[in-house]
Amino acid sequence: MRLEKNGLTWEIFDSIRRYANMPIYEKADIIEALKNTLYSVVVYDDKKPVAIGRIVGDGRIAFFIKDVVVHPDYRNKHIGAMVINDLLDYIESCSCENPYIALMAMPDTEAFYEKFGFVRRPNENFGSGMICLNRRKVKLT
Secondary structure (H helix, E strand, O other), rough: OEEEEOOOHHHHHHHHHHHOOOOOOHHHHOOOOOHHHOOOEEEEOEEEHHHHHHEEEEEOOOEEEEEEEHHHHHHHOHHHHHHHHHHHHHHHHOOOOOOOOEOOOOOOOHHHOOOOOOOOOOOOOOOOOOEEEOOOOOOHH
């Protein structure tokens, strides 16, 4: 296996994400999103991309790990750990002390991320993680 830093293309992004239960995006949207990516990684088996991961954020305090996907034929072979370790190494190389590092785990992958120090929410210290899929304006009174 070979790990390539910042080699994520729209074609690889689109093809690998199709192996997970993730939304499919238009080519132009993927290209723009990748332009705004802080860091990405692609794992290859010979010339075949088999895993990806990327980071978005401000490059100093806040980091969000996104799009971690391993091709089904390559799961349970420590490739996901290779991706996460590399992403966390990048964050450590450029972050301030005590950065905010977050991700949204796909169902049934929480235990994998806990091995790296991530915690489930809500818990006694943190409220629920939340996402907004359909923004609504709130009237100010």
